[in-house]
Amino acid sequence: xxxxxxxxxxxxxxxxxxxxxxxxxxxxxxxxxxxxxxxxxxxxxxxxxxxxxxxxxxxxxxxxxxxxxxxxxxxxxxxxxxxxxxxxxxxxxxxxxxxxxxxxxxxxxxxxxxxxxxxxxxxxxxxxxxxxxxxxxxxxxxxxxxxxxxxxxxxxxxxxxxxxxxxxxxx
Amino acid sequence: xxxxxxxxxxxxxxxxxxxxxxxxxxxxxxxxxxxxxxxxxxxxxxxxxxxxxxxxxxxxxxxxxxxxxxxxxxxxxxxxxxxxxxxxxxxxxxxxxxxxxxxxxxxxxxxxxxxxxxxxxxxxxxxxxxxxxxxxxxxxxxxxxxxxxxxxxxxxxxxxxxxxxxxxxxxxxxxxxxxxxxxxxxxxx
Numbered sequence: 001x002x003x004x005x006x007x008x009x010x011x012x013x014x015x016x017x018x019x020x021x022x023x024x025x026x027x028x029x030x031x032x033x034x035x036x037x038x039x040x041x042x043x044x045x046x047x048x049x050x051x052x053x054x055x056x057x058x059x060x061x062x063x064x065x066x067x068x069x070x071x072x073x074x075x076x077x078x079x080x081x082x083x084x085x086x087x088x089x090x091x092x093x094x095x096x097x098x099x100x101x102x103x104x105x106x107x108x109x110x111x112x113x114x115x116x117x118x119x120x121x122x123x124x125x126x127x128x129x130x131x132x133x134x135x136x137x138x139x140x141x142x143x144x145x146x147x148x149x150x151x152x153x154x155x156x157x158x159x160x161x162x163x164x165x166x167x168x169x170x171x
Numbered sequence: 172x173x174x175x176x177x178x179x180x181x182x183x184x185x186x187x188x189x190x191x192x193x194x195x196x197x198x199x200x201x202x203x204x205x206x207x208x209x210x211x212x213x214x215x216x217x218x219x220x221x222x223x224x225x226x227x228x229x230x231x232x233x234x235x236x237x238x239x240x241x242x243x244x245x246x247x248x249x250x251x252x253x254x255x256x257x258x259x260x261x262x263x264x265x266x267x268x269x270x271x272x273x274x275x276x277x278x279x280x281x282x283x284x285x286x287x288x289x290x291x292x293x294x295x296x297x298x299x300x301x302x303x304x305x306x307x308x309x310x311x312x313x314x315x316x317x318x319x320x321x322x323x324x325x326x327x328x329x330x331x332x333x334x335x336x337x338x339x340x341x342x343x344x345x346x347x348x349x350x351x352x353x354x355x356x357x358x359x360x
Binding site: 023025032041043048055069113114117133138139161162165169 | 177178179181182185186189190191193195196197200207209211212213214215216217218219220221222223224225235236238239240292316
């Protein structure tokens, strides 16, 4: 499900368009930090540290064996860990860190792909969520593609997300 | 809060994202009350599982780009609005109800704030409100983005104890304690 975005990130990495690459992650990093660190000011500080780390690694020419989103997530996870109330002094991302190895990454990927979670939803809900998230279509475009009313798309979207919520909660 | 409500909040968040909006998880967590941690886990899992949202040409992104290039976001925001610093200071003077005689000190304080030399924690809410009105953006969000340390290089090391900005030299202002500008910008009472 992540293929198109991963390909875009790879192109930006190869073209050394680092600022553009990082800009693509502003919203996600802010959200991830807010979810991990509830204090607003601490969350802002975490976001800055994450981007400093990512920018410095890119500037140093570090290469990665996994998609860049996994790299970003790893840095978020490490950085936020230092701000948790149970954090131990010195909890930080090691300089020589590396993203997950390929086999480890495959297992991670299976669990972190919406396709896995929506596979057994009713056809309408699965198709709608797939088009919205994988292809990035708007609800109106999804309605046109599937030949259904916009209202039906909204209903299927909400129902589908409710079912995904149940699965996440039960996992 | 019943679990079904947590599911509803999650569905609201996920559906907003799928419509191309940029919902803020913090707002949803506030509404989840005691179930905030459960909701946070669900949203986090979701954000990992869906392709990242298409890059939006948001102001946040532009300000991040400025910040990475050692430009203070607040300065970049003013430039994007096409405003001279003097114009912002004049507007602040009026909105904060300060005497004309405070203008020079106000200009200095605003310069320090804009360039990240002033600790945002000491800045009064009235200043943030005035700046939000002048710059048409939630300035408080950006003010937390202090200029990155010049050593933002591969040698950069994390330390929770190191401040990203420069603390103001409070001694310099002791003699002016009680001044309106100090109270508004430096938390000096």
